[in-house]
Amino acid sequence: xxxxxxxxxxxxxxxxxxxxxxxxxxxxxxxxxxxxxxxxxxxxxxxxxxxxxxxxxxxxxxxxxxxxxxxxxxxxxxxxxxxxxxxxxxxxxxxxxxxxxxxxxxxxxxxxxxxxxxxxxxxxxxxxxxxxxxxxxxxxxxxxxxxxxxxxxxxxxxxxxxxxxxxxxxxxxxxxxxxxxxxxxxxxxxxxxxxxxxxxxxxxxxxxxxxxxxxxxxxxxxxxxxxxxxxxxxxxxxxxxxxxxxxxxxxxxxxxxxxxxxxxxxxxx
Amino acid sequence: xxxxxxxxxxxxxxxxxxxxxxxxxxxxxxxxxxxxxxxxxxxxxxxxxxxxxxxxxxxxxxxxxxxxxxxxxxxxxxxxxxxxxxxxxxxxxxxxxxxxxxxxxxxxxxxxxxxxxxxxxxxxxxxxxxxxxxxxxxxxxxxxxxxxxxxxxxxxxxxxxxxxxxxxxxxxxxxxxxxxxxxxxxxxxxxxxxxxxxxxxxxxxxxxxxxxxxxxxxxxxxxxxxxxxxxxxxxxxxxxxxxxxxxxxxxxxxxxxxxxxxxxxxxxxxxxxxxxxxxxxxxxxxxxxxxxxxxxxxxxxxxxxxxxxxxxxxxxxxxxxxxxxxxxxxxxxxxxxxxxxxxxxxxxxxxxxxxxxxxxxxxxxxxxxxxxxxxxxxxx
Numbered sequence: 001x002x003x004x005x006x007x008x009x010x011x012x013x014x015x016x017x018x019x020x021x022x023x024x025x026x027x028x029x030x031x032x033x034x035x036x037x038x039x040x041x042x043x044x045x046x047x048x049x050x051x052x053x054x055x056x057x058x059x060x061x062x063x064x065x066x067x068x069x070x071x072x073x074x075x076x077x078x079x080x081x082x083x084x085x086x087x088x089x090x091x092x093x094x095x096x097x098x099x100x101x102x103x104x105x106x107x108x109x110x111x112x113x114x115x116x117x118x119x120x121x122x123x124x125x126x127x128x129x130x131x132x133x134x135x136x137x138x139x140x141x142x143x144x145x146x147x148x149x150x151x152x153x154x155x156x157x158x159x160x161x162x163x164x165x166x167x168x169x170x171x172x173x174x175x176x177x178x179x180x181x182x183x184x185x186x187x188x189x190x191x192x193x194x195x196x197x198x199x200x201x202x203x204x205x206x207x208x209x210x211x212x213x214x215x216x217x218x219x220x221x222x223x224x225x226x227x228x229x230x231x232x233x234x235x236x237x238x239x240x241x242x243x244x245x246x247x248x249x250x251x252x253x254x255x256x257x258x259x260x261x262x263x264x265x266x267x268x269x
Numbered sequence: 270x271x272x273x274x275x276x277x278x279x280x281x282x283x284x285x286x287x288x289x290x291x292x293x294x295x296x297x298x299x300x301x302x303x304x305x306x307x308x309x310x311x312x313x314x315x316x317x318x319x320x321x322x323x324x325x326x327x328x329x330x331x332x333x334x335x336x337x338x339x340x341x342x343x344x345x346x347x348x349x350x351x352x353x354x355x356x357x358x359x360x361x362x363x364x365x366x367x368x369x370x371x372x373x374x375x376x377x378x379x380x381x382x383x384x385x386x387x388x389x390x391x392x393x394x395x396x397x398x399x400x401x402x403x404x405x406x407x408x409x410x411x412x413x414x415x416x417x418x419x420x421x422x423x424x425x426x427x428x429x430x431x432x433x434x435x436x437x438x439x440x441x442x443x444x445x446x447x448x449x450x451x452x453x454x455x456x457x458x459x460x461x462x463x464x465x466x467x468x469x470x471x472x473x474x475x476x477x478x479x480x481x482x483x484x485x486x487x488x489x490x491x492x493x494x495x496x497x498x499x500x501x502x503x504x505x506x507x508x509x510x511x512x513x514x515x516x517x518x519x520x521x522x523x524x525x526x527x528x529x530x531x532x533x534x535x536x537x538x539x540x541x542x543x544x545x546x547x548x549x550x551x552x553x554x555x556x557x558x559x560x561x562x563x564x565x566x567x568x569x570x571x572x573x574x575x576x577x578x579x580x581x582x583x584x585x586x587x588x589x590x591x592x593x594x595x596x597x598x599x600x601x602x603x604x605x606x607x608x609x610x611x612x613x614x615x616x617x618x619x620x621x622x623x624x625x626x627x628x629x630x631x632x633x634x635x636x637x638x639x640x641x642x643x644x645x646x647x648x649x
Contacts, residue, residue, distance in 0.1 A: 042521060047477035049499060098433055098477065119423035120445035142424055142445060159533055159554075199572065201557050201600065202427040202644070203472040203484065203513045204527065204534050206448070207491050210469060211511075233446075234469065238404075238425055244616075252575070269446070 029077035033068060036061050036080040039087035048094035057086035122267045130184040131265075141239050145191050145266030150177050153241075154216055154261040159200075161211035163219060171216060174263050175223035181265060182229055190225065191264040192216045194234040197255035198244060202236055209234030216261045231269060291338070292329055294383045294631055302382050304330045305337025309344040316350055317343055319371035320378075323390050323412060326625060327375075328632020329383050339382075350374075357381070368410075387607045393649040394612075395419070395431055395438065396623065400641045406438060406453075411648070412636060420453055420460070428645065432475040435649040439473035439481055450483065452498065463501050472514045482506075482515035482524060493526055506541070514556070518584075519564035527556050536569060538584075549582045549589055557600050561608050566628070568592060568602035568611055579613060581628070592630040599624075601645040612636070612646045 040057050048054045060083035067076035121143055127133060128146065136146050151174050154167045163171070178190050194209030194216075213232035221227055242254035292299040304324055308317040320343075324330040341354045349363035350370050358381065362370045372390035379387050389411060396407045396416070406420035406429055420426065422442055429440035438453040450470040453460045464470070469486040476482060479498045484491040490510025494503045506515070507526065513534075514527040522541055525548070527534050534556045539545035549555050554572035561567070565584055570577040577600050579593040593599045597617030604611055609628055614621045618635075621642040626633050637643055 044497070045476065045480050045495070045521065047479035049479070094477075122445075142443075144445065199575070199577070199598070200534065200554070201514065201527075201570075204529070204556055206427055206469060206471050207484075207486065207511065207513055207529065210486060211490070235443075236427065238427075 027073065029064075029068065029073055029080055032077050032080040032084075033061075033064055036064060036083040036087070039084040039091075043087040043090040043094070046091050046094050047098075048090040051090045051093060053086050053090035053093060057083045057090060059083075060086065124267060125185075125187070128181060128185055128188065128265060130181060140191070140193065140262065140264040140266075141235060144233075145264035147262070147264055148177070151263040151265075153263075154212075155256065156212055156259040156261075158197075158255070158259065159208065161208065161215045163215050168219060171219045172223050175220055175225055178220075178225055178263070178265075182225070187268060188265055189229045189231055189268045190220070191231040191233060191266045192220070193239075193262040193264060194232065195239060195241070195258060195260050195262065196237045197258040198237045198240065199255070200237075205236035206234050209236045212259075212261050229268070231266065291382050294329060294385070294627065294629060297629070297631065299329075299631070301329055301331040303333045303336065303338040304378075305333050305335060305340045307340060307342050309342050312345040313343040313350060316367050316371055319368060320375055323371060323375035324378065326412065326634040326636055327379060328627070328634060329379065341378075385607075385609045387605070387609050389605050389607070389610055389648065392606070393435075394623075394637070395429065395647045395649055396637060396643050397426065397429060397645040398639060398641060398643045399425075400639050402641075404644065406440065408649075409637070416639070419455070420451075428472055429647075430474045430481070431647045431649055432478045434478050437475070437478055439475060439483075441470045441473060450496070463498055464496065464503065474514070474516045476517040476521070482517060484513040484515065493524075507539070514558065516558060516560055518560055519562070525558050525560065525567060527558065536567075536582075548584075548587070549580070551589065557602065559602050559604055559611075561604050561628070562606060563608055568604065568613075570600050570602065579611075579630075581630075590630075593624075593626055593633060596624075596633060603645070603647045604628075605648050612648065614642075614644050614646070616642075 040061055043054050043057065060079045064076045064079035064083060067079060124145065131148065135148050135150060137149050138147055139145065140147050152170045154163065154170055182188060192213040194213035196205040196209050213234060217230050217232050220230055240258040241260065242257045291302050306317045306321055308314045321332045325332050339354055339357065341352055344351050346361060349361060352360045352374060362373055364370050369391065375390040376387055379385060392411050394409055394411050396409065397404055398407050403422045404425040405418055405422045406426060407416045408419045409416045420438065420440065424443040426440045426442055429438055431438055436454065436456050441448045441450055447467050448469040448471060449462050450464055450473055451460055451462050468488060469491065471484045471491065473481050473483040481496040483494055483496055485494050491513055492508055492510060493506040493512045493515040495506060496503050509528050509530045511529040512526050515524050517524045524539050524541060526537050526539055528537055533554045535547055536549050536555045536558050537545045538548045549569060552571040555569055557570035559568050567582040569580055569582060571580055576598045578591065579599050579602050580589045581592050582589045593613065597615040599613050599615040602611050602613045611626050611628060613624055615624050621644055622635055623637040623643045623646040624633050625636045637646065
């Protein structure tokens with residue numbers, strides 16, 4: 001197996017190894033073992049785990065660690081240095097293979113991938129006890145629950161998840177309604193959806209929407225809704241209340257209506 | 270399903286008088302070269318149209334019908350096509366695939382005129398679009414109108430990433446409760462979810478074909494993790510509880526992350542072993558970073574007024590230059606594999622479409638548009 005690798009490289013390695021061993025015979029080779037571990041980790045992160053060189057490096061490191069445990073420091077040092085060399089070889093070879101694959105692959109024709117992604121839909125009751133059917137104004141995104149006329153949205157400042165005094169009062173009023181509904185319908189809970197305006201990346205807005213729903217959840221708990229009855233979700237910028245209508249997409253009035261938390265009555269998780 | 274691999278065999282026979290390099294694209298004062306493509310026979314008409322379309326989206330050229338600076342005559346040969354341009358070059362491309370010939374010649378001509386080596390024509394694009402009402406992943410040949418869906422969503426896909434080999438696509442998908450990570454292996458045509466944990470997985474980005482950076486919010490805010498696909502292990506990198514969009518530099522030792530820890534999103538350069546600094550210091554709201562293939566530069570979006578503009582940050586000089594400014598709201602810059610061009614999305618015409626510029630921001634051309642929005646495009 002060794003003959004497959006650069007003999008010059010190994011010769012150079014060994015030329016370094018023996019003086020090191022002689023010079024450091026009595027020293028615990030912790031630095032060498034740490035270096036071998038780091039090199040192996042870099043090879044693993046590069047994705048070179050399928051290569052023979054990686055397995056050799058892994059094997060030598062294991063041997064080095066066993067020698068270290070037995071206080072056979074010379075052997076431990078030698079094996080650690082060889083392990084590091086093979087890890088470096090694995091990284092180099094893998095990078096070359098990846099480069100070659102990247103050059104060849106774009107010409108490949110790809111067919112449609114059939115997806116089998118899960119989607120969980122809650123089994124919503126047909127009605128909510130104590131709630132007039134006229135009060136229900138529809139289902140929320142992905143049919144996760146019912147939206148009620150009396151549950152008002154909470155709105156936020158730009159790029160903020162802080163809740164103003166005015167919005168706290170809305171949460172208090174919503175909490176009173178939710179408490180009544182949950183008392184009569186113990187199988188139900190409340191879902192808070194966090195939404196953002198379209199500015200910023202999808203990723204950032206998903207996180208911001210989550211923080212908004214989390215902020216509302218905390219206040220809702222202060223007003224007496226048990227934590228286990230509150231679910232949160234972020235939809236980021238996906239479901240604006242006031243969608244952008246080209247070419248008038250730079251509209252603060254619309255954006256302010258989209259930065260919101262929406263209250264939804266749903267089943268318990 | 271079977272995989273079809275088209276066999277394209279192109280031979281270039283070239284006679285030329287040295288290099289042209291007519292324009293210096295690093296100088297903002299260059300003038301586009303007027304290119305005139307003249308088919309010498311009817312069987313070269315289609316090829317001439319394809320080349321004209323290709324060159325029409327590269328601002329180094331002005332495709333004209335007459336009085337061209339460079340007049341290229343095209344004629345059909347027994348095995349392909351023959352191109353001649355006065356005394357500059359004579360090239361024969363041997364292939365029966367007209368589009369492949371058009372793409373190869375377009376890449377060749379960009380090199381002759383500007384000196385840069387590119388392979389963008391002939392590549393494929395992955396595009397995130399809501400063409401069917403939900404954000405899903407599509408694929409098309411660069412500059413083709415023929416688009417095919419490769420990943421359908423039952424809800425929506427916020428973002429995606431393509432592996433260095435182009436064989437894997439990573440994305441997250443809302444499953445009615447959590448945002449789960451999925452990986453589509455385009456060779457095996459299989460999709461799998463390698464990690465089943467509650468919470469929000471967002472912004473997966475490939476480091477290698479087997480390693481991802483991603484953000485995971487398990488209930489306390491999002492942090493950056495490394496995810497090893499083979500061992501399915503998650504290793505935590507940050508603990509800021511507001512970190513997203515991590516991308517590794519080619520040295521494998523540094524990564525950029527976007528974090529909202531200072532209030533608004535900003536970009537940080539982090540050493541994997543510890544230590545980090547904020548970069549691209551001007552601007553209150555910086556996001557959407559993408560690193561050039563050589564790891565020397567970063568394209569990113571900066572919110573200025575109510576619009577996102579694109580900038581290029583230089584890791585060595587720690588300076589930044591405008592790339593695309595006052596062009597609607599521009600986001601999601603993505604470098605071409607050769608590092609010469611950058612794709613991005615912009616709502617300049619109302620809905621979001623995909624545009625291309627070069628690394629100097631010399632020109633902006635629309636390259637893909639549907640009646641709906643295209644949010645992100647990546648060269649395969």
